[in-house]
Amino acid sequence: MKIVVCVKQVPDTNEVKIDPVTGTLIRDGVPSIINPDDKNALEEALRLKDEMGAHVTVITMGPPQAERALREALAMGADEAVLLTDRAFAGADTLATSLALSKAIEKIGYDVIFAGRQAIDGDTAQVGPEIAEHIGLPQVTYVEEVEVEGKELKIKRALEDGYEKIRVSMPCVLMCIKELNNPRYMNMSDIFTAYNKEIKVMTADDLDVDKSLLGLKGSPTKVKKSFTKGPKGQGEKIDMPPVEAASFVAAKLKEKHLI
Amino acid sequence: MNKEYRGVWVFAEQRDGHLQKVSLELIGKGREIADKLGEKLTAVLLGYEVQNLTNSLISHGADEVILVDNVLLKNYTTDAYAKVLCDLINERKPEIMFIGASYIGRDLGPRVAGRLKTGLTADCTSLDIDQETGNLLMTRPAFGGNLMATIECPDHRPQMSTVRPGVFNVPCADEKRTGKVEVVATDLKEEEIRTKVEKIVKSLKDKIDITEAEVIVSGGRGVGNKEGFALIKELAEILGGVVGASRAAVDSGWVEKDYQVGQTGKTVRPKLYIACGISGAIQHLAGMQESDYIIAINKDDSAPIMSVADLAVVGDLYKVIPEMIKEIKAQKFSCEI
Numbered sequence: 001m002k003i004v005v006c007v008k009q010v011p012d013t014n015e016v017k018i019d020p021v022t023g024t025l026i027r028d029g030v031p032s033i034i035n036p037d038d039k040n041a042l043e044e045a046l047r048l049k050d051e052m053g054a055h056v057t058v059i060t061m062g063p064p065q066a067e068r069a070l071r072e073a074l075a076m077g078a079d080e081a082v083l084l085t086d087r088a089f090a091g092a093d094t095l096a097t098s099l100a101l102s103k104a105i106e107k108i109g110y111d112v113i114f115a116g117r118q119a120i121d122g123d124t125a126q127v128g129p130e131i132a133e134h135i136g137l138p139q140v141t142y143v144e145e146v147e148v149e150g151k152e153l154k155i156k157r158a159l160e161d162g163y164e165k166i167r168v169s170m171p172c173v174l175m176c177i178k179e180l181n182n183p184r185y186m187n188m189s190d191i192f193t194a195y196n197k198e199i200k201v202m203t204a205d206d207l208d209v210d211k212s213l214l215g216l217k218g219s220p221t222k223v224k225k226s227f228t229k230g231p232k233g234q235g236e237k238i239d240m241p242p243v244e245a246a247s248f249v250a251a252k253l254k255e256k257h258l259i
Numbered sequence: 260m261n262k263e264y265r266g267v268w269v270f271a272e273q274r275d276g277h278l279q280k281v282s283l284e285l286i287g288k289g290r291e292i293a294d295k296l297g298e299k300l301t302a303v304l305l306g307y308e309v310q311n312l313t314n315s316l317i318s319h320g321a322d323e324v325i326l327v328d329n330v331l332l333k334n335y336t337t338d339a340y341a342k343v344l345c346d347l348i349n350e351r352k353p354e355i356m357f358i359g360a361s362y363i364g365r366d367l368g369p370r371v372a373g374r375l376k377t378g379l380t381a382d383c384t385s386l387d388i389d390q391e392t393g394n395l396l397m398t399r400p401a402f403g404g405n406l407m408a409t410i411e412c413p414d415h416r417p418q419m420s421t422v423r424p425g426v427f428n429v430p431c432a433d434e435k436r437t438g439k440v441e442v443v444a445t446d447l448k449e450e451e452i453r454t455k456v457e458k459i460v461k462s463l464k465d466k467i468d469i470t471e472a473e474v475i476v477s478g479g480r481g482v483g484n485k486e487g488f489a490l491i492k493e494l495a496e497i498l499g500g501v502v503g504a505s506r507a508a509v510d511s512g513w514v515e516k517d518y519q520v521g522q523t524g525k526t527v528r529p530k531l532y533i534a535c536g537i538s539g540a541i542q543h544l545a546g547m548q549e550s551d552y553i554i555a556i557n558k559d560d561s562a563p564i565m566s567v568a569d570l571a572v573v574g575d576l577y578k579v580i581p582e583m584i585k586e587i588k589a590q591k592f593s594c595e596i
Binding site: 017095123124125129130132134139140142159162163164166168172219221222224225228235236238239243245248250251254257 | 341378405461474554560566568
């Protein structure tokens with residue numbers, strides 16, 4: 001079985017702070033990590049490899065330094081790594097990103113494609129399903145359990161208020177959530193081999209794609225402006241009888257769409 | 260821009276014959292956007308034997324409902340719903356398409372946008388029309404909520420966005436409103452649906468993870484005893500949130516350790532954090548001060564939590580909270596926007 005796992009290198013947004021004075025994002029010193037949901041995707045691929053044998057290729061699209069994320073994936077046990085990197089990809093929204101990734105994945109070959117549900121920097125959860133659409137494969141999102149039965153997969157898909165059991169034939173694309181498993185750590189011997197392994201680099205020229213559909217040019221959505229919420233204003237204090245205090249609080253919650 | 264594309268559409272998500280609340284929230288927002296553009300608001304309802312849901316869509320603000328009622332649409336599947344929705348969009352060309360960012364909407368939205376080769380903006384928290392260009396302005400958080408971005412989709416149609424449940428209010432229903440219901444057939448075939456739903460199970464998550472909650476109501480020493488947490492829980496539940504606790508409350512054995520917020524507990528960042536009877540020791544503040552909106556209820560006007568709070572309520576939690584519960588219930592069931 002041939003498995004491709006899509007990963008993204010992201011800044012650890014838990015470590016991102018807002019400058020309380022200027023209200024801007026402090027990015028300095030924020031560590032880069034493999035996106036958490038993508039680690040669950042990788043772990044599931046590695047579990048299938050351990051149990052039934054599989055060749056696991058990790059792919060990422062990003063700047064050259066995203067290689068680090070791939071090395072970590074190799075050290076966890078992936079067999080092969082592909083770095084899709086080119087200035088032509090810069091500024092891509094989800095549609096252009098998913099197009100580039102899908103073209104690269106078609107070159108690599110697959111029986112199953114795994115991705116994380118969403119990346120913690122963008123939080124869109126769109127790239128996975130859009131990859132499935134570009135390639136024309138069935139998809140299952142919010143995957144929390146995978147069982148292989150011959151050419152078919154039995155999947156437990158999470159819902160807000162429960163779950164559903166879905167059956168799908170390979171090839172297909174699965175978007176994973178953290179309930180699926182606990183990602184393993186890098187292992188000592190693999191760490192050494194990971195740093196000697198070659199990482200395959202692919203650029204826009206390696207893909208069979210119209211270049212006007214890549215990067216910023218190929219992106220239907222444009223960022224018009226971005227802003228931080230700014231430093232928090234001074235809080236307010238109320239000291240009034242309970243009934244009035246309660247109605248003041250409720251009005252605030254309503255105003256803030258919290259009820 | 261191409262004026263061939265007109266009107267605002269809302270995907271009216273139903274499950275098991277029940278309209279999802281987010282769909283009505285989108286009808287409310289969609290109405291506002293359609294009025295700004297001077298266009299019609301259309302709800303698109305897919306399902307099986309769901310004709311009875313069309314009234315509610317119209318009374319909440321839709322001008323018309325497109326209903327595709329087919330046994331193959333009984334349960335949501337990506338392939339069936341994406342095909343039917345894309346066929347409708349290609350044929351009728353709406354300018355804007357809104358989808359609720361539910362576990363279903365977030366599966367459907369990107370699939371449809373990918374097929375139509377248009378843009379999709381996820382989890383918008385504000386939607387408006389640019390007065391000059393008439394483009395949809397879609398504002399959403401990124402970087403874990405640290406950054407807000409306003410996105411537009413200037414050259415592709417439809418302009419699509421998903422919106423999380425609870426971001427907008429459900430508008431008032433007006434039973435006197437009338438609208439057109441158009442039943443549309445589909446040529447969808449069973450073999451086009453590549454995922455088979457074998458069963459759907461409703462179950463509540465057995466373990467609550469407070470780090471994922473959008474609303475947390477925490478109690479501290481001021482709650483006074485274990486029984487007092489019933490009141491905290493009641494407030495949390497009516498807000499759709501979960502209970503948290505300070506170390507003092509956990510150490511007193513009133514609440515399990517899993518719910519502890521703070522340096523030795525969990526770091527949380529909900530949209531709403533209500534601290535009840537918590538003084539605000541530095542170790543507690545470290546675990547919650549990044550919350551979007553903080554309300555503190557405390558008798559002691561000089562407690563440290565009161566200066567961290569966006570709204571500090573000076574008072575006895577046992578007097579204030581029951582009134583809050585009453586008031587919130589009343590507000591919740593009113594539909595004034």
